[in-house]
Amino acid sequence: MLKNELIVVHGGDIASMTREALAAARIETLIPSGAHIALKPNLIVAKPASSGATTHPEIVGAIIEYLREHGFERISIMEGSWVGDSTSRAFIVAGYAELSKRLGVPLIDLQQDSWKRYDAGGGLKIAVCDQAMAADFIINLPVVKGHCQTTVTCALKNLKGCMPDDEKSRFHELGLHEPIARLNRVLKPGFILADAICGDLDFEEGGNPVSMNRLVAGLDPVLLDAYACRIMGHDSEEVAYIGLAQRYGVGSADLTSAKIIELGDKEAAPNLSACSGRVRALAARIEERSACSACYAALVHGLARMEERGLLKRLDGALDGMRAPRVAIGRGFRGQKYEGVGCGVCARGASDWVKGCPPDGASVAAFLEKVARG
Numbered sequence: 563m564l565k566n567e568l569i570v571v572h573g574g575d576i577a578s579m580t581r582e583a584l585a586a587a588r589i590e591t592l593i594p595s596g597a598h599i600a601l602k603p604n605l606i607v608a609k610p611a612s613s614g615a616t617t618h619p620e621i622v623g624a625i626i627e628y629l630r631e632h633g634f635e636r637i638s639i640m641e642g643s644w645v646g647d648s649t650s651r652a653f654i655v656a657g658y659a660e661l662s663k664r665l666g667v668p669l670i671d672l673q674q675d676s677w678k679r680y681d682a683g684g685g686l687k688i689a690v691c692d693q694a695m696a697a698d699f700i701i702n703l704p705v706v707k708g709h710c711q712t713t714v715t716c717a718l719k720n721l722k723g724c725m726p727d728d729e730k731s732r733f734h735e736l737g738l739h740e741p742i743a744r745l746n747r748v749l750k751p752g753f754i755l756a757d758a759i760c761g762d763l764d765f766e767e768g769g770n771p772v773s774m775n776r777l778v779a780g781l782d783p784v785l786l787d788a789y790a791c792r793i794m795g796h797d798s799e800e801v802a803y804i805g806l807a808q809r810y811g812v813g814s815a816d817l818t819s820a821k822i823i824e825l826g827d828k829e830a831a832p833n834l835s836a837c838s839g840r841v842r843a844l845a846a847r848i849e850e851r852s853a854c855s856a857c858y859a860a861l862v863h864g865l866a867r868m869e870e871r872g873l874l875k876r877l878d879g880a881l882d883g884m885r886a887p888r889v890a891i892g893r894g895f896r897g898q899k900y901e902g903v904g905c906g907v908c909a910r911g912a913s914d915w916v917k918g919c920p921p922d923g924a925s926v927a928a929f930l931e932k933v934a935r936g
């Protein structure tokens with residue numbers, strides 16, 4: 563695959579979606595023969611992936627099987643959880659200890675590793691764990707989710723787990739954005755497969771998962787993070803480390819020049835039973851009839867952006883003034899008139915609607931803001 567490409571796989575079967583992404587990217591052609599491959603999930607806390615915080619182990623298991631089928635045997639899983647949680651506990655709670663045992667792949671706890679400092683440019687030296695630096699090919703497996711300090715977290719920030727705990731703390735003192743951008747000049751994964759199955763709405767430690775049912779593969783972490791922003795309803799310019807990483811030559815945030823290849827079952831249904839109280843409260847404004855998960859997630863993200871911008875009450879007022887006071891979404895609205903607003907082409911029978919199939923969170927947020935402001 564090329565650096566300006568992103569492969570988005572929709573669906574409900576995580577293992578087969580993973581295989582589809584790897585095959586479409588032809589990952590086996592990217593990895594040198596005999597390479598030691600390090601799989602770097604996001605296990606920031608000891609929580610299962612259903613919380614929206616951590617990478618689904620089904621992704622990692624499917625990658626290991628795929629790589630073995632293509633002759634790669636030197637594979638390990640490495641991670642260092644955030645300061646205050648234990649990686650070894652996270653390996654157990656998130657299902658990686660069981661995976662490691664079943665597939666015979668070692669787990670490396672980077673919180674226990676030795677480290678060295680590397681020149682990251684701009685006078686900054688960054689401490690990185692030795693086993694991460696020793697890997698020949700890193701596969702970065704971040705979660706697409708919100709973050710209370712940096713707004714969004716995905717590929718660029720996931721590499722923080724490859725540093726010792728003291729360095730993670732120092733990154734906060736340094737304001738996060740600058741050192742995160744520069745860390746990506748030191749550590750350069752060869753492939754990224756982002757878990758956008760049910761990443762959290764706005765916190766990296768999970769608790770409010772939003773069912774998105776997607777995986778996103780790419781080579782450029784800057785492009786992938788810009789795409790993550792878009793699907794979550796943000797402008798990548800809101801996330802300073804993305805622009806900084808672009809300036810430091812890590813990659814390009816230009817989605818207009820990107821080739822986005824969409825595969826899989828776009829009509830996979832969202833898992834609404836897993837919604838938290840916060841997501842359910844936002845979704846009280848939604849009239850859903852057989853919506854696809856990507857579409858539904860864009861609407862939930864759009865509503866969350868309204869809340870952050872202090873526009874939710876105004877939006878509620880505008881919706882209450884309509885004959886149909888909730889936002890229509892889903893295939894069940896095809897060919898139906900709706901005297902209110904809608905989300906996605908299926909709701910084109912609404913009085914006003916946001917284009918796209920699915921629309922992204924940024925378009926939905928812009929549309930809802932227009933509705934709120936009258």
Ligand code: SF4
Binds near residue numbers: 891905918920
């Ligand atoms: S517009 Fe309709 S078909 Fe397209 S993603 Fe939304 S619900 Fe699915």
